[in-house]
Amino acid sequence: MAGDFNELMVRVDKSGGTPRAFAPMALFRQTMEAASLSDMGFYGCHFTWFNKFTKERLDRSFMSASWKAIFPLSRTITLPPYDSDHNHLLIEARAERDPIHRHPRTFHFEEIWHGNSQCLNIIQKNWSTPLTGNMMKQLGSNIHSTGQQLLQWHATDFQRQKLELREVQSKLLDIMRQPYSVEQYEEQRRLHVKQSQLLSQEEKYWRQRSRAIWLKDGDRNSAYFHRKASNRKSRNTIRGLMNNDGVWTTDPQEIKQLLLNFYNMTFTSEGVNESAISKVF
Template sequence: MFDSSNNHIQLDVKERNGSEWRLTGFYGYPERERRQESRNFIRSLASASTLPWCVLGDFNDLMHNDEKKGRHQHPQNLLDRFRNTIEDCSLIEVDLKGGDFTWEKSKGTTNWVQERLDRCFASSDWWSRFPLCTLTGFHAIVSDHEPIKLELNREDDDGVQMYFDAKDKLDDLLSHEEAYWKQRAKSFWLKDGDTNSKYFHAVASSRKKLNYLAGLKNEEGSSVTNHDDMCILLKNYFTKVFTEDGG
């Protein structure tokens, strides 16, 4: 199936194993008074099919205040309405790598504005097929929008199962490691403090630098930097101090 309008391009992807999912490229109205039309259109697309669904593009809308930088804050009612639309459609956002914003205006001036308008959402059943998917933003020279790239990565059933198996093993290992170091925390320095590991060697070297004496001054005010001369100076000083105290 292929479908399109001024606000979207949509097609059904059929894989070699016979499974299908839907991909939609979306463009939301930039005019604030037409944002509700965009939200209604998203809802209609979500209800039009039961296929696993992925929708990405320029939504011209924000979900949270930290998705905008510069000038005035985005109206809270618009944030709430767009976020409610996404939640009502049971969509989950794909995290963006490469930056927090995808659009900017008046860069280098006091009116510089940055927003995250370009994004990607997917249904939970689509996520179960592509759990390793990534969304990356790239810098653009001739556009005020940064292009975004969606990569599916290892989407076959065997690969997905291998991913979840490996993830469970990693989580288990990390849990055991955390417990192990908690148990060893109290005796860590006592038992291993003198071993010549890279860590303890670095600690010892750091302390040695802090305790290093570059030179001393004798009673005449002259600097003494030779190691043997400094030892003699220290010996004479403390001998004199203890002798005077004893007297």
């Protein structure tokens, strides 16, 4: 959904003129959140409307989580003004990118591992394995082997938990379709406890990835955490770069060369004043 909403989301969306009231902006944000829509962001000019007194960003694009799952590499570009006091928006819907070589997954200790006996057993087993060589080499080998086995165990165990959660939810649905009985009530209560435990593990998993660490345990909203994690991953994705000629490029090899050139120039000395350096020393 995109267009002129005639409202700001935050005060930095306005430059000049009378400051916009806070309440309408808050209501606008709450409305979009209630509709499960998130701002797509933009490339290019920040402001999309102007008059002789002010500039504002009134034109925006929003997307749902399901749409983003289909087109994860989409973006909104603010085009230059053309025969209007509003800048046009160009929405690029992209589902895939050119294949790139990904590095092996970086090890991160998962919050859901804490207190798990299997995790403790893996760590104890690996650190008690006798090794040869100097102490630093042994330390490095222990860290590497422990991390690899924890990742393998996590992939299997987390998948098992997802299957178990679906099975518990399916059983609860079957019970709800049947007439009441004491036996079914006890079974239903047991399944609810199990479901709560599994959902708590899932919440911690996505909470850690969303970086929303300010939320306390028990604020279960896995969809929110999942959306935060997806948005964070999207922000960290480099879709393209602009070269020195102002041309936007998305080719992985060209992006790699642009990055190399940038850091070569950044860390290369040019025009050094040798006499000034000699005075310092």
